[in-house]
Amino acid sequence: MNSKQISAFIKSGEMTRKPVGDGLYIRVQTPGKASWEVRYTVNGKRKFITLAGGQYPQVTLADAKAQAAVIKANAKKGIDPKAERQKSNRVEIYTVDDLFVDWHAGLCKRLKHPNVPKRIYEKEVKPYIGQQPIDSVGARDIRDIIQKVEESGRPSTANDTLMYCKQMFNHACKLDLAKNNPASPFSVNDAGGLEKSRDRALSMDELSKLFPILRSYPAAFTRDNYLAIALLLVLGVRKNELTEAKWSELDLVSQLWHLPAERSKTGVAITIPLPTEILPWLEELKMRACGSEFLFPSRKTNAKRGHISPDTLNHALSKMFGKPVNGGTRHYPNVFAQANIDHFTIHDLRRTCRSLMSGLGIPGHVAERCLNHKLKGVEAIYNRYDYLDERREAHEKLANSLIPLVNSDSRLNN
Known part of the structure; x- marks a missing residue:
């Protein structure tokens, strides 16, 4: 199909998809409006994907053919354009603050009091490494944080801070955002020590x-x-x-x-x-x-x-x-x-x-x-x-x- 034939097809009011050539299709779902689609095969499965960037004629026939050629070439290499598009739409997790937000969202679904880890992160961790890239945080950063809390006379909070750091960076490892957990080498002995049940009551x-x-x-x-x-x-x-x-x-x-x-x-x-x-x-x-x-x-x-x-x-x-x-x-x-x-x-x-x-x-x-x-x-x-x-x-x-x-x-x- 050429541009003249495409315009005639859109004006006809027919609600369907028509081939243009080389896997490129023009599709009308709303009267007077048409979008581009590409048919491709990846891993033995035939799929369609709508081209990004706008509808016809905002995306010209020549531009649509160029995009279709790239998609089909990548599909032959086993790259699924739909999967790649989903990756590009992910929320970027780059800093430790970004990591905390993603990790804490999961806690909100599981914990009754998710504000407890949030409060500890914002007070004890965020001021020191919140803006650092995740992969730049090392064991000495974690040690400095938990030692500072412990030295302030809050051993229980030091232990909680270490626990949440371990969980948060485990989350980073799961998401392939970090190769190792910088908090994993430490135990409660490096933080607030083994906690004993308190029995203090004032007379x-x-x-x-x-x-x-x-x-x-x-x-x-x-x-x-x-x-x-x-x-x-x-x-x-x-x-x-x-x-x-x-x-x-x-x-x-x-x-x-x-x-x-x-x-x-x-x-x-x-x-x-x-x-x-x-x-x-x-x-x-x-x-x-x-x-x-x-x-x-x-x-x-x-x-x-x-x-x-x-x-x-x-x-x-x-x-x-x-x-x-x-x-x-x-x-x-x-x-x-x-x-x-x-x-x-x-x-x-x-x-x-x-x-x-x-x-x-x-x-x-x-x-x-x-x-x-x-x-x-x-x-x-x-x-x-x-x-x-x-x-x-x-x-x-x-x-x-x-x-x-x-x-x-x-x-x-x-």
């Missing part, structure tokens, strides 16, 4: 020293942080469950907090009773939130999230132990050591809550449900009772024992 004597110290350093430990510590001790919830809480979850009239399943670590929703004694804390937080939907709104105007960072409380506590945070230049003395308070973490407050409940004579199964722990064994299968009334009484008892320590602040006594 009432330590708590009686803790709150006056926190009140004495409002610049290092803000009022919001102070109230967060008190709530964690009384309610026994996990840190992120509290710091990401929304006012819409709380019913201050019924004194109930409906923690949804998607924010619960166990994946099961739970209703948490709110003791009467802590309602003034919540009312103060609501006033301080200035209309935010979160109990603890972000303190940065350009923050990506509406609530405070997952590290906010950790950093504030670190300051009180005399540790500089994020390269900060302002140093505080280790005021807790001066008061004979041994090192503890935010998560240890949850264990402290459980220990204090035992000391108050609260039955173990009730205390476990207060911490939203799943019941075990046969009891988990048959016991569907949620102990709401018993849990309310347990939290009230605990609140009554802690209120004198927390509310020594004159602002709450007025």
Whole structure:
């Protein structure tokens, strides 16, 4: 077919494909519009492919014949143009940041909390090798990263950082983006060491020293942080469950907090009773939130999230132990050591809550449900009772024992 015959075919309104010659076809699927196709054979299979670059007449007959000749020549060599086109449409994965995005997309489908590896990558890995080409990252780069984390006094995070680096570069090897995994030679002994189960819980004597110290350093430990510590001790919830809480979850009239399943670590929703004694804390937080939907709104105007960072409380506590945070230049003395308070973490407050409940004579199964722990064994299968009334009484008892320590602040006594 020549150009005149092709134009006549298009105007005829016939919806079909017609051969032009040498494997080139003109195809009409929409009245008045035609596209070029090439028939080729690769690995014994006959296929059609639409030429890229536009329809007729944007792609002239001469250009279409030239493209068809290249396609057929490559097909004889076993190169499938459709497969090559799919390769060219792939998202380019060149830097470590590109690799993380591709790897993390898979995690989002499998993990309940994919933000954990994302947070560790963005804080511990990205600043050092995020913009490097994947094949340029070596074992010494990985060693520098995990040593820096370990030297900052976060052995568990160092181990997690190493674990995620191994997984991420294994992903690179699977995709043929790297010949070897630069993190594979390292073990936990090179990072944070073998982790032991923590059993740290603060005593009432330590708590009686803790709150006056926190009140004495409002610049290092803000009022919001102070109230967060008190709530964690009384309610026994996990840190992120509290710091990401929304006012819409709380019913201050019924004194109930409906923690949804998607924010619960166990994946099961739970209703948490709110003791009467802590309602003034919540009312103060609501006033301080200035209309935010979160109990603890972000303190940065350009923050990506509406609530405070997952590290906010950790950093504030670190300051009180005399540790500089994020390269900060302002140093505080280790005021807790001066008061004979041994090192503890935010998560240890949850264990402290459980220990204090035992000391108050609260039955173990009730205390476990207060911490939203799943019941075990046969009891988990048959016991569907949620102990709401018993849990309310347990939290009230605990609140009554802690209120004198927390509310020594004159602002709450007025």
